[in-house]
Amino acid sequence: MKHQFKLIGFISVIVIGLCVMNSCVGLPDGIKPVEGFNKDKYLGKWYEIARLNHSFERGLSHVTADYSIRGDGGLKVLNRGYDDVKGEWSEVEGRAYFVNDSDVGHLKVSFFGPFYGSYVVFDLDDKGYEYAYITSYNKDYLWFLSRNSEASDAEKKKFTVKTKKLGFDVEQLIFVDHSKETK
DSSP states (O other), X not given: OHHHHHHXXXXXXXXXXXXXXXXXXXXXXXXXXXXXXXXXHHOEEEEEEEEEOOGGGTTEEEEEEEEEEOTTSSEEEEEEEEETTTXXXXXXXXXXXESXXXXXXXXEEEEETTEEEEEEXXXXXTTTSSEEEEEOSSTTOEEXXXXXXXXXXXXXXXXXXXXXXXXXXXXXXXEOOOOSOOO
């Protein structure tokens, strides 16, 4: 009987752990990923125009993300940014896979082992993959990506207005510097 309780406890810990891990690839309330997503159009280099601050990008300027196809059908993700304090480039490589259908902008991305986080493309411009709005499993994460290193004031305002209506804390946005020369 004592061993059954240990086994049930062990199984419960595994089930709870899997539920917690799966919640990290969920969708935030009120956010729908884009449908009709075309991964081939999404490939290539994107510049980070704005973001909500978080520890893994703190102090970085000139941030870019480059997406390419992996041999296993997923996406290779190469994030790169310039650490202004250290005066050096920082980069990290990850992998991403579609959570469900490949024509829906909801992926799971991992930079550290078996742990995945949600990567939700919830808006793309009408021009054809020039701008993208990204979030994660909750509204503490937000990115505005562009194919160009600069975005117009009108595009920044459009992003800010839309994301504020969706419940993001736009007062905390960081607009990424791409202007100065780096080594």
